[in-house]
Amino acid sequence: MFTYRCAPQQGFGNIDGEYWLGLENIYWLTNQGTYKLLIMLEDWSGRKVFAEYASFRVESEADHYKLRVGRYHGNAGDSLTWHNGKHFTTLDRDHDAYTGNCAHYQKGGWWYNSCAHSNLNGVWYRGGHYRSRYQDGVYWAEFRGGAYSLKKVVMMIRPNPNTFH
Numbered sequence: 104m105f106t107y108r109c110a111p112q113q114g115f116g117n118i119d120g121e122y123w124l125g126l127e128n129i130y131w132l133t134n135q136g137t138y139k140l141l142i143m144l145e146d147w148s149g150r151k152v153f154a155e156y157a158s159f160r161v162e163s164e165a166d167h168y169k170l171r172v173g174r175y176h177g178n179a180g181d182s183l184t185w186h187n188g189k190h191f192t193t194l195d196r197d198h199d200a201y202t203g204n205c206a207h208y209q210k211g212g213w214w215y216n217s218c219a220h221s222n223l224n225g226v227w228y229r230g231g232h233y234r235s236r237y238q239d240g241v242y243w244a245e246f247r248g249g250a251y252s253l254k255k256v257v258m259m260i261r262p263n264p265n266t267f268h
Contacts, residue, residue, distance in 0.1 A: 126161065126168045129168075130163055132260070133159060133260065134160065134163075137158060137263050137265075138158065138159050138261065138262055139155060139158060139159060139173075139263035140156040140158075140172060141153060141154075141258075141259045141260070142155075142223070142256065142257070142258050143257045144179055144243050144253055144255070145253065145254050145255040146231060146246075146253055146254055147231040147254045152178045152179035152180075152246050153177045153179055154180070154183065154243070155175070155176045156172040156173050156174065156175055157174040157175075157176070157263065157265070158171070158173030158174075159171070159172055159260055161191075167190035167196070167198045168190065168214075169188060169189065169214075170186055170189055170190075172184060172187050179245060180245020182220040182243045182244045182245045185216055185220040186213070186214040186215065186220065186221065189214040189215060191213070192205055192213065193212040194206045194207060194212075198215075199216065200216055200217045201215070201217045201218055205217075205219065209239050210226045210237070210239035211225045211226070211239070219242075221242065221243045222239070223256050225241045226239050227240070227252060228241075230252075231247070231251050231252060231254070232250060232251055232252075233250065238250060240252030240253075243256075
């Protein structure tokens, strides 16, 4: 059994502000029942959109915290389903489908596929538009594109008694 050496496993940040619950906590929580995921996004002009997934679960560390999401609903566009079934990648644990390490290029840990359609743990660039060699901001491709770093992102889960996906 390996252990992730970086903070995404146990969580980090200020719970009253910028905070990541931690992969191990998300795994234990989402495997206690059926949950849905709500992602709220806000750009720098104050526009707010959402993406909701009918089910949300993260697999165990032994399965590299693989992402499982259900059916999409919302007005943000679906930038997470492309990552469905993918393992969590960090700088020290490369589990994406790309020949390089997406965490290196995207500057964060995420459920990368062949890099990303969303990167909610990326670099927070003040003001939105940014110029970088890579698409490494906090972005949701279907809302504002990969070269726009969002002002605010909130990921929330709640029990979903409906078991449809």
